Amino acid sequence: MQDVLMELLEQCADGLWKAERYELIADIYKLIIPIYEKRRDFERLAHLYDTLHRAYSKVTEVMHTGKRLLGTYFRVAFFGQQYQFTDSETDVEGFFEDEDGKEYIYKEPKLTPLSEISQRLQKLYSDKFGSENVKMIQDSGKVNPKDLDSKYAYIQVTHVIPYFEEKELQERKTDFERTHNIRRFMFEMPFTQAGKRQGGVEEQCKRRTILTAIHCFPYVKKRIPVMYQHHTDLNPIEVAIDEMSKKVAELRQLCSSAEVDMIKLQLKLQGSVSVQGKAYHKITFFNHR
Numbered sequence: 001m002q003d004v005l006m007e008l009l010e011q012c013a014d015g016l017w018k019a020e021r022y023e024l025i026a027d028i029y030k031l032i033i034p035i036y037e038k039r040r041d042f043e044r045l046a047h048l049y050d051t052l053h054r055a056y057s058k059v060t061e062v063m064h065t066g067k068r069l070l071g072t073y074f075r076v077a078f079f080g081q082q083y084q085f086t087d088s089e090t091d092v093e094g095f096f097e098d099e100d101g102k103e104y105i106y107k108e109p110k111l112t113p114l115s116e117i118s119q120r121l122q123k124l125y126s127d128k129f130g131s132e133n134v135k136m137i138q139d140s141g142k143v144n145p146k147d148l149d150s151k152y153a154y155i156q157v158t159h160v161i162p163y164f165e166e167k168e169l170q171e172r173k174t175d176f177e178r179t180h181n182i183r184r185f186m187f188e189m190p191f192t193q194a195g196k197r198q199g200g201v202e203e204q205c206k207r208r209t210i211l212t213a214i215h216c217f218p219y220v221k222k223r224i225p226v227m228y229q230h231h232t233d234l235n236p237i238e239v240a241i242d243e244m245s246k247k248v249a250e251l252r253q254l255c256s257s258a259e260v261d262m263i264k265l266q267l268k269l270q271g272s273v274s275v276q277g278k279a280y281h282k283i284t285f286f287n288h289r
Helices: 002-018 022-039 042-065 114-129 166-171 236-255 262-272 275-286
Strands: 072-079 103-108 134-137 153-162 182-191 205-217 223-234
Touching: 002 022, 002 042, 022 042, 072 114, 072 182, 103 114, 103 205, 114 134, 114 153, 205 236, 223 236, 236 262
Parallel strands: 134 153
Antiparallel strands: 072 103, 072 153, 103 223, 153 182, 182 205, 205 223
């Protein structure tokens, strides 16, 4: 029985290696190493410690290069109120049945673009309901089901990013820690009080939506239902401060690397350190007294 458990644990470690989650391999080996030590199985111990050495070397490598991509996340919502299975007027059911009106967080591999997951979901449900009955909602804002045509199945896909409060960011210092055991996600929508999407700096607002999933990613499934969501509206000066704070954080992260990537830094500086831009913010917000 113990040998079966050992074999399964080593398979887990192999899976973590393939998933590029090298930081977790040590937690698995902590369960295995004492058993091999008790057995005086020095050959297996040598193998395990060699794997640990390579795992931590990979951690150092990916932290230096920044090329490890542990997933992209999307909010997917389904809307579909009826589906005519037969010619009978009474035989009507929902397109998505119990999933009508529900939201999920989908985890996709690497850098999956929004267009790819949208096309895949559209094809999946077009094959099920018929292409003429499926429509994609391009807008990321809140959907009122009453405004939708009940004859169609609607799918809304929005790119989201992991969300952390300041205290969490202080505890989650590495990129891995900020992509592991995560259940809160965020997306933002620009708006103005005049009803337009985009406006000048002095009128640009944005609505930040924070979604909380039932479970944490990574998970045994690639999608997790959204438990609840919270909205926060930022006024124009808060939007300007938020944008500048993000730029400062990005610059700080680039400059804190052991070897600064000068090309990335130069590209980032071109869009961040603009005397004219910062002066415009100053004129806009401080000349309205």
